[in-house]
Amino acid sequence: MTVAAPSAPVQTATGQPPAEQPGRGIKPSGWTGLAFIAPNLLGVIAFTLIPLISVIALAFTDWNLVSGLGGIEFNGLDNFIAIARDPGFWNAVGLTLLYVGVSVPLTVVLGLALGTALNRPLPGRGVLRAIFFLPYIVNTVAIGMTWLMLMNPKSGLVNQTLDIFGISPGWFASSHWALPALIVMAVWGGVGYCSLIYLSALQDAPGQLYEAADIDGAGSWMKFRAITWPSLLPTTIFLAVTLIIGASQGFGLIALITSGGPGDSTTTISYYMYQTGFQFYRFGYASAIGLVTFLGVLVLTLVTWRAQRGRALHD
Amino acid sequence: MRGDLSRRRFLAGVGAVGASALVAGCSGSGGGGGSDVLQVWGGVPAASGPGKVVEAFQRKFPQYKVNYTRFVNDDRGNLKLDTALQGGLDIDVYFTYASASLALRAGSGLAADLTDRVKGDPDLALFLDTEQPRAFLDQGRVKALATAREPYFVLFNEKLREQAGVELPHQWTVDEYRATAKKLTSGSTVGAYTIPDIARISLGPNYWYSDDNGRSNFDNPIFEQALATGRAMIDEGSAFPWSEVLARHLDAYQQNSFLKAEFNLWSTAPFNLRYLYDAKKYPHDFKVSFAPPPTVPGGGDWNGGSYNNFVMMNPKSTKTEAAWQFIKFWLTEGSAPMLAGGKIPTLGNVTNDQLRAGMLGKEPDKYFDLDSFQRVVLDAEPKLATDTKLAGFPEINLAYGQQRDLCWLGEKSPGPAIREVYRLANAAIARNEGSA
Numbered sequence: 001m002t003v004a005a006p007s008a009p010v011q012t013a014t015g016q017p018p019a020e021q022p023g024r025g026i027k028p029s030g031w032t033g034l035a036f037i038a039p040n041l042l043g044v045i046a047f048t049l050i051p052l053i054s055v056i057a058l059a060f061t062d063w064n065l066v067s068g069l070g071g072i073e074f075n076g077l078d079n080f081i082a083i084a085r086d087p088g089f090w091n092a093v094g095l096t097l098l099y100v101g102v103s104v105p106l107t108v109v110l111g112l113a114l115g116t117a118l119n120r121p122l123p124g125r126g127v128l129r130a131i132f133f134l135p136y137i138v139n140t141v142a143i144g145m146t147w148l149m150l151m152n153p154k155s156g157l158v159n160q161t162l163d164i165f166g167i168s169p170g171w172f173a174s175s176h177w178a179l180p181a182l183i184v185m186a187v188w189g190g191v192g193y194c195s196l197i198y199l200s201a202l203q204d205a206p207g208q209l210y211e212a213a214d215i216d217g218a219g220s221w222m223k224f225r226a227i228t229w230p231s232l233l234p235t236t237i238f239l240a241v242t243l244i245i246g247a248s249q250g251f252g253l254i255a256l257i258t259s260g261g262p263g264d265s266t267t268t269i270s271y272y273m274y275q276t277g278f279q280f281y282r283f284g285y286a287s288a289i290g291l292v293t294f295l296g297v298l299v300l301t302l303v304t305w306r307a308q309r310g311r312a313l314h315d
Numbered sequence: 316m317r318g319d320l321s322r323r324r325f326l327a328g329v330g331a332v333g334a335s336a337l338v339a340g341c342s343g344s345g346g347g348g349g350s351d352v353l354q355v356w357g358g359v360p361a362a363s364g365p366g367k368v369v370e371a372f373q374r375k376f377p378q379y380k381v382n383y384t385r386f387v388n389d390d391r392g393n394l395k396l397d398t399a400l401q402g403g404l405d406i407d408v409y410f411t412y413a414s415a416s417l418a419l420r421a422g423s424g425l426a427a428d429l430t431d432r433v434k435g436d437p438d439l440a441l442f443l444d445t446e447q448p449r450a451f452l453d454q455g456r457v458k459a460l461a462t463a464r465e466p467y468f469v470l471f472n473e474k475l476r477e478q479a480g481v482e483l484p485h486q487w488t489v490d491e492y493r494a495t496a497k498k499l500t501s502g503s504t505v506g507a508y509t510i511p512d513i514a515r516i517s518l519g520p521n522y523w524y525s526d527d528n529g530r531s532n533f534d535n536p537i538f539e540q541a542l543a544t545g546r547a548m549i550d551e552g553s554a555f556p557w558s559e560v561l562a563r564h565l566d567a568y569q570q571n572s573f574l575k576a577e578f579n580l581w582s583t584a585p586f587n588l589r590y591l592y593d594a595k596k597y598p599h600d601f602k603v604s605f606a607p608p609p610t611v612p613g614g615g616d617w618n619g620g621s622y623n624n625f626v627m628m629n630p631k632s633t634k635t636e637a638a639w640q641f642i643k644f645w646l647t648e649g650s651a652p653m654l655a656g657g658k659i660p661t662l663g664n665v666t667n668d669q670l671r672a673g674m675l676g677k678e679p680d681k682y683f684d685l686d687s688f689q690r691v692v693l694d695a696e697p698k699l700a701t702d703t704k705l706a707g708f709p710e711i712n713l714a715y716g717q718q719r720d721l722c723w724l725g726e727k728s729p730g731p732a733i734r735e736v737y738r739l740a741n742a743a744i745a746r747n748e749g750s751a
Contacts, residue, residue, distance in 0.1 A: 065394075066423040068401045152562045173558035175726055262561060262720045263727075278390050279709050281419060 058287035065283050072284075079288035089289065091264060092272035093296075099179060099268055100247040100300075103186040108239055110187065111194020112232070118195060119202045129199070132192035144256040147185050148172065175265035178258050182266060185253060190246075194239055201235040202228070237308040241301050248297045269293050352380045353637050356396055356409040358388030359624075359656050363589075367652035372644045379637045388412045400425050400629060407632040408641055411459060411625045415712075417451050418705035420627065421458035427628040430457040432639055438647055441662060448520075448701045449622045449661050461622035462645060463658040466697040467511065467608050470573070470581040470591075473684060474601035475504055483687060484606045489513050492580070492609040493544065496553040499579040506553040507580035508569055509560075510545045511608050514538050517615030520700035523711055523740065529748055531711065531740030533733055537611070542722045542729035549723055557723035574599045582608065584620055585657035585674055585692070591683070592676030604684035605691035618697035622661055667693050707743030714739035 034041075059080075062073045083089050118129055135143065150156050151171035159168050169177040209227045218226070251270040254260060260267035260275065267275070273293065277286030359365050361383050369381045386392040393416050400406060400420075411417045420426055433439045433450070442450040442460055451459035469492070471483060479499050484491065489510070496506030514537045515522050525532045532538075548554035555578050559565065565572055570590040573581045574597050581587075590597045610616045626645060628638050645653075650660035654673020659665075665673070670693060675683050702708075718732040 064419065064423070066397050066401065066419045066425060068423070071423065148562070148564075153558055154562075156562075170558055170724075171562070173562040173724065175721060175724070261717055262724055263717045275713065278394055279713065281415075281709075 055287045055290050058284050059291045060288075061284040063284045064281040066281060075284065079285050080292070082285065083288055083292060088264070088267070088272060089269075092267050092269045095179060095265070095267065096248060096269040099183060099186070099250065100244055103183045103190075103247050104240060104243045106183070106187045107190040107194055107243055108236060110191045111239070112198050112236075114191055114195035115198030115202060118199055129196065133196055134192065135189045136193040140252040141256060143185065143189065144253050147181075148257055151181055172258055173262065175262045178262060178266045182250075182253060182258070186247060186250065190243060194243075197235055197239060198232065201232050205231045233308050237305060240304050244300055244304065245297055248293065248300075350405055351634075352382045353408070353634055353641060354382050354384065354406050355641065356384045356386055356399070356406050358386055358392065358410055358412055359653070359658070360385055363656035364653040364658065368645055368649045371649050371652070372641055375644070376637075376640060379640070381641065397425075400631075403631065406629050407634050407638040409627055409629065410462070411627055412623060414702050414705050415708040417459060417625055418453075418708070421451055421453040424630065425627070426453070426458040427630040427632070427635070428456045428458065429460065429628060429639075429642075433457050433460070436643070438662075439643070447622075447699060448703060451625055451701075452703070459625035459627045460642065460646060461624060461661045461701065462626050462650070463622070463624035463653065464620075464661050464663070464699060465584045465586070465623055465657075465659070466618050466620040466692070466695070466699060467582060467584050468691050469511070469606040469608060470583060471604045471606060472504075472573070472576055472579045472601050473604050475499060475501075475576060475579050476604070483604050483684075485690065486607060487609045489516075489544065489609045489611055493548055493553065496548060496580055497551065500553050504576050505555050505578040507548065507555070508565075508573070508578045508582070509554050510541070510548055511582040512619050513541045513544065513609075513611050513615070515619050515700065516608060516617050517611040517613070519617040519698070520621075520702050521704040522700075523708075523715075524704040524706070524744070529741075529745055531737055531744055533715075533737035533740055537615075538736070539729050539733045542719060542733055545719075546723055546725070546729060550725075557720065561720065561724070570597070576601070582619075585659055588657050588674050589655070589676075592678070594682070602682060602684055605687040607691050607695060607697070616698060617700050620697065620699050622699055622701045624658060707740065707747040710743035710747075711736075711740045714743070 058072070060074060060076060062075045062078070063071060114132060118125060118132070122128065150158050153159055153168065153170045153173050156171070158171070162168060169180075171177050171181040205228060210223060213223050213227060249270050250268060251274065254266050254268060254271045255274070258266040260271045269289070270293075273286050273289045276282050276289060355365075355369070357365055361369075365383050365385075369383050373379065373381060386396050393413065396406075396409060397416075397420070400409070411420060429450075433442050439460075442457065449461045450457045451461075476483065476499065479501070481495055481498050484495070487495070492507070492510070498506070500506035514535070517537045518532070518535070523532055524530075525534075545554065549557055555565070555572070569581065569583070570587055572578055574590065576599075591599075591603050608619050626642050628635065628642060632638050646660070646662060647664055650658075650662070651665050651669050651673060653660065654665065654670060657674060659670065659674075667689075671679055671685070671688070674692075675685075675688065679685060679688075714736050718727070718736045721727040722729050722732040
């Protein structure tokens with residue numbers, strides 16, 4: 001959403017600003033603007049704001065949906081106490097942290113490497129960029145089905161290749177390999193996007209600093225460490241924050257491929273929340289999990305954001 | 316447009332957008348509130364039987380119009396139905412397939428009390444049988460009526476059975492089932508998809524629940540024995556590798572592997588017969604024969620199947636007479652078209668010829684061994700189990716499925732796996748009974 005810059009105050013013929021009409025906070029032109037955003041605003045209110053407020057309110061209740069609004073029972077902090085004692089929740093938290101902790105740094109690092117490579121004059125660079133970006137825009141179901149076939153432990157292309165080296169992971173049919181398989185898919189899906197964002201940041205890098213570094217005889221590593229990396233830090237933080245939020249909410253591929261299994265080896269926090277709400281009909285408890293997750297992701301995001309303050313390179 | 320927009324015009328515009336959204340939201344096939352058309356929601360596609368039931372009903376009762384809405388019988392589909400029922404959408408009659416939803420809906424005021432109507436109708440007396448319940452009772456009141464009888468049986472690929480020189484069993488035990496699966500295993504075909512649910516065969520209805528309140532029944536040794544036998548069959552190669560089942564999502568697509576002769580013995584129910592008589596859509600070159608489910612030594616002779624596909628009336632319905640007429644029609648004279656989807660009417664009010672034609676397609680001789688069908692499906696009187704204890708059912712179902720997967724993948728021994736199910740099931744029962 002863009003915000004218009006405040007305009008200079010309008011002067012009347014007497015040099016005084018016009019008196020505001022009583023009871024009218026918005027100018028006629030403001031109503032026109034509101035009319036334009038109204039359809040979207042209604043959507044945001046109906047599908048984001050009201051559900052958000054509902055989740056916060058339901059987190060303090062015991063409710064199974066089927067009993068209707070009359071069946072909502074306020075239970076204070078019971079859900080949060082239960083969460084603290086729920087081994088299933090903490091297992092899901094651990095898996096989510098592992099999933100986020102491995103997939104996000106890998107995606108960022110590989111995205112940076114790919115972005116740097118694509119920043120050089122290569123034949124067919126435009127086509128390569130499009131190819132690497134493609135996984136980001138392909139439908140989740142198509143991605144899931146393709147990887148499911150590729151990672152079939154017996155007949156999949158991945159294992160047929162790995163067999164040459166005597167390695168044969170069970171992937172989605174193993175509680176040890178299912179999460180790594182999902183991480184591989186997440187990294188594959190995110191690297192192209194990261195590389196494109198890095199590419200645009202690299203093209204904005206301050207050229208005069210590189211010239212000065214060349215004159216001073218700095219090597220490639222020194223230039224990367226002293227110029228490139230600091231100038232890319234805001235981009236990196238942006239990517240890290242958005243990827244952390246996205247990975248914490250990762251649901252589609254898990255629902256499609258593993259349904260949280262084998263066992264509970266891929267039951268991340270989003271999927272656990274889904275099971276609790278939509279399979280067990282414990283909507284109050286699921287809402288409390290949602291609220292706790294929101295606060296957790298918020299803290300993680302703030303920590304990431306604060307970590308970079310003052311370290312970026314500015315012109 | 317002349318001049319700026321006034322607040323009144325703005326609010327009028329917002330109101331119009333809101334109203335049109337509301338109208339659009341209510342104009343789905345479920346229909347808005349209070350129409351004269353009887354609204355029926357079910358999980359079976361209209362083309363697989365319900366469409367013909369509705370047509371026949373409208374022919375017999377021209378004063379009633381019926382609109383059948385199909386919901387997909389999965390988590391999301393059931394949530395859609397629950398939301399629609401709670402939101403006051405015009406639904407008069409609906410179907411419930413999952414046991415957990417049955418208890419939840421009946422216990423939450425979403426099902427009308429049908430007790431007096433059932434008691435007042437001699438044709439429906441079977442629904443009052445409590446030995447083999449065909450109705451779901453909530454605090455002694457009839458809230459749902461099973462429309463279908465779903466016995467289990469074991470299907471054989473006749474071509475491969477004859478090649479292996481295996482006799483078609485008329486009755487057999489679980490051990491004989493396993494031995495047969497071994498004999499049927501070859502380089503290209505696994506003997507069986509998996510082992511039938513021998514704990515259910517042994518214990519019958521409510522087999523997950525102990526008679527003691529608040530405890531699960533997973534400390535019964537039969538559960539560990541079931542996991543151990545399944546694992547042993549996978550290890551010896553006579554049951555399908557569970558890694559393949561999970562990696563290929565075979566649980567939902569068992570018919571494809573059976574049709575491709577990837578495995579032979581298939582313990583299943585009538586709804587899967589529809590894949591076996593349509594050779595254009597599901598090509599195969601073999602006949603299928605029927606055997607009863609194996610029994611468990613020591614008295615376990617429950618079939619493993621159940622009465623299900625429960626029909627319920629919305630207590631908010633304003634067309635209760637029409638709704639009841641429709642329910643009764645579906646249960647009695649109108650039930651035959653549902654055979655196409657493998658739904659055998661609960662009341663048995665169809666002839667054997669109708670059953671054969673409805674369940675085995677237009678060329679039954681070509682695709683099925685009719686003698687064994689007659690013996691196993693038409694003549695047999697299987698003991699069907701219908702669960703009435705359902706506390707924590709979805710949680711227990713998930714816990715059992717998760718631990719079974721780990722056990723059959725070879726990652727966990729049967730003992731620890733079933734002990735974990737026992738712990739989780741007890742917790743789920745305690746939580747649900749505590750909050751009931």
